[in-house]
Amino acid sequence: MTxxxxxxxxxxxxxxxxxxVAGQGVLVHLDEGRVLVVNEVGLYIxxxxxxxxxxxxxxxxAVAQTFEVxxxxxxxxxxxxxxxxxxxxxxxxxxxxxxxxxxE
Numbered sequence: 001m002t003x004x005x006x007x008x009x010x011x012x013x014x015x016x017x018x019x020x021v022a023g024q025g026v027l028v029h030l031d032e033g034r035v036l037v038v039n040e041v042g043l044y045i046x047x048x049x050x051x052x053x054x055x056x057x058x059x060x061x062a063v064a065q066t067f068e069v070x071x072x073x074x075x076x077x078x079x080x081x082x083x084x085x086x087x088x089x090x091x092x093x094x095x096x097x098x099x100x101x102x103x104e
Contacts, residue, residue: 009093010082010094012049012050016029016090018043018050025039027090029089031089041067041077044062044066049091056075056079056082060079063077063078
């Protein structure tokens with residue numbers, strides 16, 4: 001059975017550090033030396049992925065509930081933000097298909 005990209009568990013890369021600065025998130029990629037500033041929702045997602053691995057669907061549901069936004073809108077926004085984090089090499093997959101070791 002093929003695993004949907006939405007059902008792959010993600011977590012924040014071990015090479016990324018973040019801080020809450022006045023309600024915004026400041027992420028630093030240790031290997032790349034880049035800094036990314038994210039809004040309150042982005043910080044919420046980063047904090048969630050730091051605490052535990054989650055699927056894209058789980059994140060979208062949590063964002064919709066926490067920020068009281070439409071589920072469809074949350075799904076689109078979470079997908080776009082995760083794509084940005086992937087581009088920054090700020091995410092890693094957990095378990096992979098068949099429960100293998102984490103990948104990046």
